[in-house]
Amino acid sequence: MEEKMLARIAAGELRHIAFIMDGNGRWAKARGLSRGEGHRKGAQVFEDIAEYCGNIGIRHVTVYAFSTENWKRPPAEIKALMRLFSHYLDTAAQRLAEKKLRVIFLGDRGVFSKSVRKRMEALEEKSAVYDRILNIAFNYGGRAEIVHACQAALAAGEEISEATLGAHLYTRLSPDPDLIVRTAGEMRLSNFLLWQAAYAEFYATDTLWPDMTPADVDKACAAYFSRKRNFGALPGE
Numbered sequence: 001m002e003e004k005m006l007a008r009i010a011a012g013e014l015r016h017i018a019f020i021m022d023g024n025g026r027w028a029k030a031r032g033l034s035r036g037e038g039h040r041k042g043a044q045v046f047e048d049i050a051e052y053c054g055n056i057g058i059r060h061v062t063v064y065a066f067s068t069e070n071w072k073r074p075p076a077e078i079k080a081l082m083r084l085f086s087h088y089l090d091t092a093a094q095r096l097a098e099k100k101l102r103v104i105f106l107g108d109r110g111v112f113s114k115s116v117r118k119r120m121e122a123l124e125e126k127s128a129v130y131d132r133i134l135n136i137a138f139n140y141g142g143r144a145e146i147v148h149a150c151q152a153a154l155a156a157g158e159e160i161s162e163a164t165l166g167a168h169l170y171t172r173l174s175p176d177p178d179l180i181v182r183t184a185g186e187m188r189l190s191n192f193l194l195w196q197a198a199y200a201e202f203y204a205t206d207t208l209w210p211d212m213t214p215a216d217v218d219k220a221c222a223a224y225f226s227r228k229r230n231f232g233a234l235p236g237e
């Protein structure tokens with residue numbers, strides 16, 4: 001990555017990048033592999049990309065790994081995805097420590113077994129000493145998150161406001177994403193970070209997630225830095 005962009009990241013102009021990791025199935029199909037194989041490759045790539053984002057100074061990375069709607073997929077694919085998730089929970093602690101990343105899982109954990117939930121918590125606790133955040137959205141839906149945040153605010157006896165609701169979102173430890181990147185050519189959010197995406201810049205690439213490289217991240221960042229963000233105001237100089 002160019003020095004100029006690194007300097008702008010260091011200055012806090014790009015604090016949070018979020019990825020909609022799409023295209024694992026198409027990647028596998030093109031190679032005559034099973035969809036599960038595509039997810040396996042996608043899971044490896046996500047660790048490399050998260051590490052790269054940390055290396056270039058981005059302090060918050062979010063990845064969309066499994067949506068509340070992905071339960072509609074065939075049982076065999078869901079099984080493959082859950083197995084990959086379980087494997088990640090069992091093996092990620094050391095890699096997170098090496099990369100100095102703090103993992104936080106976004107989404108409804110209630111559907112998972114007690115053992116899975118415990119391992120999710122253990123990984124979060126163990127990595128909580130690091131300040132670069134890796135949010136992994138798993139069984140995550142933007143609408144469900146907003147409903148959950150409203151319920152939590154009401155249960156705490158709070159009035160509903162942007163501030164109280166924001167404080168109960170799964171992403172409460174991260175600022176809103178500055179940049180949302182979607183791979184595999186689709187032009188939609190698919191229920192991802194609906195609240196937080198209000199003023200995010202959007203970048204789509206035809207690259208399938210398993211083909212994603214640091215050079216593609218650089219391209220997305222270059223596009224981001226070429227944009228003018230107004231947040232509703234008139235463009236300043």
Ligand code: IPE
Pocket residue numbers: 021022023024025026027065066067070081184
């Ligand atoms: C993204 O890849 C991963 C998940 C949604 C779990 P897909 O599985 O959606 O891949 P395509 O879109 O079928 O290529």
Ligand code: IPE
Pocket residue numbers: 020021022023064065066067070186188190
């Ligand atoms: C979005 O991808 C969800 C994740 C990347 C986890 P999908 O492949 O599920 O999205 P749609 O169904 O094409 O909108």
Ligand code: MG
Pocket residue numbers: 022023
């Ligand atoms: Mg898809």
